[in-house]
Amino acid sequence: MAPRTEEQFEEIRNIKVNLIVKTAMELFAINGYDSTSISNIASAAGISKGLMYNYFSSKDELLKKVMLSGMENFMLFLEVKDVDSIKKEEIVAFIDGNFNLLQENTEYYKLYFSLAFQPKVFALLSTEFMVIFEQLIEKLVLYYTQKGADKPYAKARLLLATFDGIGIHYLSDIEYFPLDDVRKLTIEML
Amino acid sequence: MAPRTEEQFEEIRNIKVNLIVKTAMELFAINGYDSTSISNIASAAGISKGLMYNYFSSKDELLKKVMLSGMENFMLFLEVKDVDSIKKEEIVAFIDGNFNLLQENTEYYKLYFSLAFQPKVFALLSTEFMVIFEQLIEKLVLYYTQKGADKPYAKARLLLATFDGIGIHYLSDIEYFPLDDVRKLTIEML
Amino acid sequence: MAPRTEEQFEEIRNIKVNLIVKTAMELFAINGYDSTSISNIASAAGISKGLMYNYFSSKDELLKKVMLSGMENFMLFLEVKDVDSIKKEEIVAFIDGNFNLLQENTEYYKLYFSLAFQPKVFALLSTEFMVIFEQLIEKLVLYYTQKGADKPYAKARLLLATFDGIGIHYLSDIEYFPLDDVRKLTIEML
Amino acid sequence: MAPRTEEQFEEIRNIKVNLIVKTAMELFAINGYDSTSISNIASAAGISKGLMYNYFSSKDELLKKVMLSGMENFMLFLEVKDVDSIKKEEIVAFIDGNFNLLQENTEYYKLYFSLAFQPKVFALLSTEFMVIFEQLIEKLVLYYTQKGADKPYAKARLLLATFDGIGIHYLSDIEYFPLDDVRKLTIEML
DNA sequence: AATGAATGAGTCTTCATTCAT
DNA sequence: AATGAATGAAGACTCATTCAT
Known part of the structure; x- marks a missing residue:
């Protein structure tokens, strides 16, 4: 297997970021910000909690991205x-x-x-x-x-x-x- | 040494209830419901956390009273x-x-x-x-x-x-x- | 009204003690010791929380009396x-x-x-x-x-x-x- | 840098679950269920309170597991x-x-x-x-x-x-x- | 990039006990 | 003898965040 190219990584990142933002938006809208945990979002998006922090440095930042998106x-x-x-x-x-x-x-x-x-x-x-x-x-x-x-x-x-x-x-x-x-x-x- | 009369108790209660509702309203308005803890309210009102529960059976009920008031x-x-x-x-x-x-x-x-x-x-x-x-x-x-x-x-x-x-x-x-x-x-x- | 005699006081005390012990026994039996609060007992017995401590110096002591009785x-x-x-x-x-x-x-x-x-x-x-x-x-x-x-x-x-x-x-x-x-x-x- | 394998996680979990159950059993036996706090168990087991809830969803469930084990x-x-x-x-x-x-x-x-x-x-x-x-x-x-x-x-x-x-x-x-x-x-x- | 075990501060809530009246 | 307002320590539980792998 050839190592992934920079573009492929970039694409993976984009897909994941969009997935997370979309999932978070739905959960925030349904349950409210405080009642939605990072765990909820991670498992709804099918990824691990830890990975969330690879894309968003904090829950607040995720919220910001969700709103701006x-x-x-x-x-x-x-x-x-x-x-x-x-x-x-x-x-x-x-x-x-x-x-x-x-x-x-x-x-x-x-x-x-x-x-x-x-x-x-x-x-x-x-x-x-x-x-x-x-x-x-x-x-x-x-x-x-x-x-x-x-x-x-x-x-x-x-x-x-x-x-x-x-x-x-x-x-x-x-x-x-x-x-x-x-x-x-x-x-x-x- | 005689116990306080019912009226005295009633008055104490009224004062405290008003104090708590007023304080809670301010903090809820400034910081939002979820971001306002019972501790915050108690210390802002100058009373103990426990006393809150003498007057309101839960945070939810306090909110309800605040809104209705x-x-x-x-x-x-x-x-x-x-x-x-x-x-x-x-x-x-x-x-x-x-x-x-x-x-x-x-x-x-x-x-x-x-x-x-x-x-x-x-x-x-x-x-x-x-x-x-x-x-x-x-x-x-x-x-x-x-x-x-x-x-x-x-x-x-x-x-x-x-x-x-x-x-x-x-x-x-x-x-x-x-x-x-x-x-x-x-x-x-x- | 003549002040109560020593015997009358004594009798009141006995009645109250028995009432409390009986009430406590029932509640302890039904709900368990830890799940029965002094408040529960007091209100079931129709007296105030404070009065409990006139007769029993602590919840533990009340339990002891209940068992011994x-x-x-x-x-x-x-x-x-x-x-x-x-x-x-x-x-x-x-x-x-x-x-x-x-x-x-x-x-x-x-x-x-x-x-x-x-x-x-x-x-x-x-x-x-x-x-x-x-x-x-x-x-x-x-x-x-x-x-x-x-x-x-x-x-x-x-x-x-x-x-x-x-x-x-x-x-x-x-x-x-x-x-x-x-x-x-x-x-x-x- | 690769994430741990499922087997490694499984082993960690088994060790911890056993540790917690064993510790809880001892403390429950010595002090009784109600008088044993989650804090007691956690510190006796040398882990954090929070970790308990990674393995047992409540104190009641822990008790159940302890008894069944x-x-x-x-x-x-x-x-x-x-x-x-x-x-x-x-x-x-x-x-x-x-x-x-x-x-x-x-x-x-x-x-x-x-x-x-x-x-x-x-x-x-x-x-x-x-x-x-x-x-x-x-x-x-x-x-x-x-x-x-x-x-x-x-x-x-x-x-x-x-x-x-x-x-x-x-x-x-x-x-x-x-x-x-x-x-x-x-x-x-x- | 990815995992999930681990932490610890913080949350709401309960309750035995004290105390002014 | 009697009241109940008030306290504060403690309890169960949650969760954002970190980190070794």
């Missing part, structure tokens, strides 16, 4: 053209996309909401959150300003707050929450 | 006249009252939001929450129906979701969140 | 005339009496057996046990010697051992253990 | 040929074997007797005990029946009760109890 979609989605003007259709598309993400990644969003408000987690990720958050605000303020709206900053913040509120209520009650109607109302409100 | 204001506030019609001013008053509560009880609301999405906590309190929640929905649906609005149920749910969203964003960023402007916007939106 | 019947029963000769009828009466005690005080004997073999308890009471035990042995040895039996000491000890064995098996299986037949066999065996 | 000799010994007739020599051999076991495993029997009457323990092991017990009874009844004895069931139960009685008295007073003489008497009594 879930954020990727989100960030990808945000890559709007950095222009000086912004059209209504873009905002509508953004809102729509948001709702789609929510519906398609309930797992991740449950985790996101269950963790984002735990002080420890928030502290861990506040920087990353802030960056995204401020980009968004900036765009929305720009939009409202262009529209000539009153209190554009307050409106922007209210819109984002509303998104989170909807997310929480939807995830707490997926069966009955009238998401599609609420989506329409939100867009009308613009 | 905080809910009292809220419930009091909700005692609207049970009529068949509801006026706009009542809804405005309700929204206004809500914002005031939020500003005046940031401590409790931080706890509320940080805990409400932990599965364990939710399970513990879901019944109590549901009752309040459904009362609210009912009233708001009534309001929108009277107003002849389209999709009254979706609107009611959106409004409550928006409140929670605002709550979260405000509490995560008390300093910069434009609460008063947002309050006005919310009322206008009715 | 139960032994009283037993000891009373043993008061055979201290003579130099002993008749078969006396031994038979003794055995018979023993069986009767067993049947009439199952509660106490359960406790006795469940506790007597716990090292802590045995240590606590070994002196008291020994005294009784040696009196018995002495008498039985005398009986077997008079009878001209071989190995009178071994026979005496075997007889006492057999009693305990019967007691244990009977109490572990009151429903099915053929106590009356065994009683007859034991007496025949003399 | 001690029972093994016993059960091995009981494997008499399942025939329809049973000879006196077999019973004698059985009794003899019993006495030998008692002398050779005083540690285990002390534990057995100190625990068998604690309700909790009995509940934990009653099934296992019952099986053995009923096998024994069956054999002895068969023996007495073949012999044409009167009341074979009562005799069988008396014999087993006597064994336990002897066990208890011997273990409470190993130095002076005339075990060999009692053994002879027991055999003669058949």
Whole structure:
């Protein structure tokens, strides 16, 4: 057997890291961060406890990776053209996309909401959150300003707050929450 | 040398229960439920660990009492006249009252939001929450129906979701969140 | 109200002591010594925890009193005339009496057996046990010697051992253990 | 650098399990179950508290294993040929074997007797005990029946009760109890 | 890269005992 | 004589983390 090449090692690492992150996300979402032990994750992922520490230096770091990995979609989605003007259709598309993400990644969003408000987690990720958050605000303020709206900053913040509120209520009650109607109302409100 | 009277005991107990609930609420809000130990609470309250169990049979029960104690204001506030019609001013008053509560009880609301999405906590309190929640929905649906609005149920749910969203964003960023402007916007939106 | 006389106090004390001992015996028998707390006993007896310590300086001492109080019947029963000769009828009466005690005080004997073999308890009471035990042995040895039996000491000890064995098996299986037949066999065996 | 093989792990585990069971048995026998803490056992065995739980999921389970491990000799010994007739020599051999076991495993029997009457323990092991017990009874009844004895069931139960009685008295007073003489008497009594 | 035995600090909880009243 | 609030040491158990192999 020829020794594995550097690329092969790299690939193994990637596969394992993804496996662990995915497993951890599910367990964190179902049982909460504190009630999920490294052992739980390791055995659910079919690897040993010790190996976890080959990839993540601590449970906290694993959590960070889990959160950030879930954020990727989100960030990808945000890559709007950095222009000086912004059209209504873009905002509508953004809102729509948001709702789609929510519906398609309930797992991740449950985790996101269950963790984002735990002080420890928030502290861990506040920087990353802030960056995204401020980009968004900036765009929305720009939009409202262009529209000539009153209190554009307050409106922007209210819109984002509303998104989170909807997310929480939807995830707490997926069966009955009238998401599609609420989506329409939100867009009308613009 | 005579034993204390029942009233004296009662008073001691009340003082201690309040002290413990207050201390626990603060620590839960700051550090989260799981990261706050009974030891932390006891020493912050200046009592012994053992005494905690004289008043609360478990950490879970303490949490429950903490949450319910905080809910009292809220419930009091909700005692609207049970009529068949509801006026706009009542809804405005309700929204206004809500914002005031939020500003005046940031401590409790931080706890509320940080805990409400932990599965364990939710399970513990879901019944109590549901009752309040459904009362609210009912009233708001009534309001929108009277107003002849389209999709009254979706609107009611959106409004409550928006409140929670605002709550979260405000509490995560008390300093910069434009609460008063947002309050006005919310009322206008009715 | 005239102050209580010394005798009245004495009587109160006696009533309370008996109440506590009786209650403790029941709880110890049902749940075991370690699993019965002073609180349990106090509340079952309808008194306060603190008062317990007015009558018994410690839980260990309470146990001791409980055991000794139960032994009283037993000891009373043993008061055979201290003579130099002993008749078969006396031994038979003794055995018979023993069986009767067993049947009439199952509660106490359960406790006795469940506790007597716990090292802590045995240590606590070994002196008291020994005294009784040696009196018995002495008498039985005398009986077997008079009878001209071989190995009178071994026979005496075997007889006492057999009693305990019967007691244990009977109490572990009151429903099915053929106590009356065994009683007859034991007496025949003399 | 390669991980240990499964066999190596297996060996480590066996050594540790045996060490823990042995240590626990001694301490349980000396101090009783409730008065022996996991800490006591761990430090007597020279391992950490945490490691205990790698091998036994609870103190109760440890007790169970300790009892069952001690029972093994016993059960091995009981494997008499399942025939329809049973000879006196077999019973004698059985009794003899019993006495030998008692002398050779005083540690285990002390534990057995100190625990068998604690309700909790009995509940934990009653099934296992019952099986053995009923096998024994069956054999002895068969023996007495073949012999044409009167009341074979009562005799069988008396014999087993006597064994336990002897066990208890011997273990409470190993130095002076005339075990060999009692053994002879027991055999003669058949 | 991979394993799982081992550690030890920390968690919730219980309870005998003390003490002010 | 009587109460029950208060203490603190101890107990069973968990788990992130380390490390020899």
